[in-house]
Amino acid sequence: MPANLTPQYLEAELKFKQAKTTPEKIKALEVMMAVIPKHKGTERLRGQLKSRMAKLKDELQKRPTVGRAEQAYNIKREGAAQVVLLGLPNAGKSSLLSQITHASSEVGDYPFTTQKPIPGMIEFENLQIQLVDTPPIQLDHIEPGFPNLIRNADALLLLADLTEDPIFQMEIILEELNNMRIKVLGRGLIPSLEVGWASLRALPVGNKCDVKNAMAAYQKFESRFKNSFPILPISAKEGMNFDELKKEIYQILDIIRVYTKVPGKDADLSEPVILKKGSTVGDVALSIHKDFVAKLRYAKIWGSGKFEGQMVKRDYIVSEGDVIELHI
Numbered sequence: 001m002p003a004n005l006t007p008q009y010l011e012a013e014l015k016f017k018q019a020k021t022t023p024e025k026i027k028a029l030e031v032m033m034a035v036i037p038k039h040k041g042t043e044r045l046r047g048q049l050k051s052r053m054a055k056l057k058d059e060l061q062k063r064p065t066v067g068r069a070e071q072a073y074n075i076k077r078e079g080a081a082q083v084v085l086l087g088l089p090n091a092g093k094s095s096l097l098s099q100i101t102h103a104s105s106e107v108g109d110y111p112f113t114t115q116k117p118i119p120g121m122i123e124f125e126n127l128q129i130q131l132v133d134t135p136p137i138q139l140d141h142i143e144p145g146f147p148n149l150i151r152n153a154d155a156l157l158l159l160a161d162l163t164e165d166p167i168f169q170m171e172i173i174l175e176e177l178n179n180m181r182i183k184v185l186g187r188g189l190i191p192s193l194e195v196g197w198a199s200l201r202a203l204p205v206g207n208k209c210d211v212k213n214a215m216a217a218y219q220k221f222e223s224r225f226k227n228s229f230p231i232l233p234i235s236a237k238e239g240m241n242f243d244e245l246k247k248e249i250y251q252i253l254d255i256i257r258v259y260t261k262v263p264g265k266d267a268d269l270s271e272p273v274i275l276k277k278g279s280t281v282g283d284v285a286l287s288i289h290k291d292f293v294a295k296l297r298y299a300k301i302w303g304s305g306k307f308e309g310q311m312v313k314r315d316y317i318v319s320e321g322d323v324i325e326l327h328i
């Protein structure tokens with residue numbers, strides 16, 4: 001008997017296949033189980049989903065206990081996205097965290113000041129983006145837990161000191177990331193990678209542009225990397241170019257903000273729903289509640305529609321700033 005799987009189910013299945021972590025897999029599987037058509041033809045498949053869910057839940061419980069050092073690298077994601085700050089000793093990472101967020105991380109004029117990751121929140125328009133300061137990248141040593149922190153980030157900010165051969169610093173960072181089987185890219189499509197590799201968006205930034213001759217070094221740094229990455233100079237100490245930096249961080253995250261409303265009321269523009277670029281009305285519903293996806297009939301959309309209040313289906317791709325009214 002044919003299973004006749006719906007587009008909703010297939011979409012959830014795709015999310016399941018793309019999920020990196022066990023909790024992500026469980027979430028996608030929950031949706032698959034909620035939306036799968038319940039008839040004789042899907043009986044076997046439903047059984048398989050159930051046992052897969054049981055296995056995943058088991059896995060979650062049987063996690064090996066992580067060591068203390070590793071625990072320190074387990075930074076709870078907060079806000080719209082998590083951006084990890086990387087750089088060689090003294091690049092100015094902690095200065096940046098302390099200046100651009102309300103968090104404080106010790107700054108020192110000697111290398112290896114920072115010993116463990118420290119998170120802070122960047123305020124950008126109606127969003128909060130988490131920035132994580134980290135201990136410096138070293139060629140010969142990597143702390144357990146560090147690669148995982150990087151792999152799980154939504155994007156990386158690669159900070160180079162413009163007063164100390166920034167091109168060389170960036171090459172070391174890229175080499176270290178490569179050793180961790182992490183490919184970074186600034187622009188363009190994410191290539192399909194071999195098993196075990198991760199791919200992340202990165203933004204190289206030249207720091208200490210307030211120092212004499214730093215801008216001359218920046219010009220060389222920029223021409224070396226600008227074809228592959230968006231790139232900009234800042235001064236963490238003086239707070240120079242922070243507005244541009246925040247905008248660029250938002251850009252590389254590849255996310256959009258949409259707003260939901262209930263019929264007869266205005267949308268609350270201070271409460272964006274954060275989605276990956278290319279997300280659909282179905283994803284908006286899913287971000288509210290998994291039961292919403294199954295029940296969703298149509299949506300009305302203000303913004304990217306052909307006209308205001310246009311009726312759209314669940315596969316409609318939403319755009320930055322859209323206001324969406326979900327009808328179930």
Ligand SMILES: Nc1nc2c(ncn2[C@@H]2O[C@H](COP(=O)(O)OP(=O)(O)OP(=O)(O)O)[C@@H](O)[C@H]2O)c(=O)[nH]1
Nearest residue numbers: 090091092093094095108109112113114136236237
């Ligand atoms: N002139 C200038 N100095 C800076 C700037 N940013 C950081 N510094 C100085 O550079 C030194 C190192 O700064 P930190 O913020 O501790 O650097 P870090 O990258 O966190 O260093 P580690 O924790 O050792 O990896 C300190 O003396 C800072 O005052 C900047 O934008 N301009």
Ligand SMILES: [Mg+2]
Nearest residue numbers: 093094113114
């Ligand atoms: Mg530091």
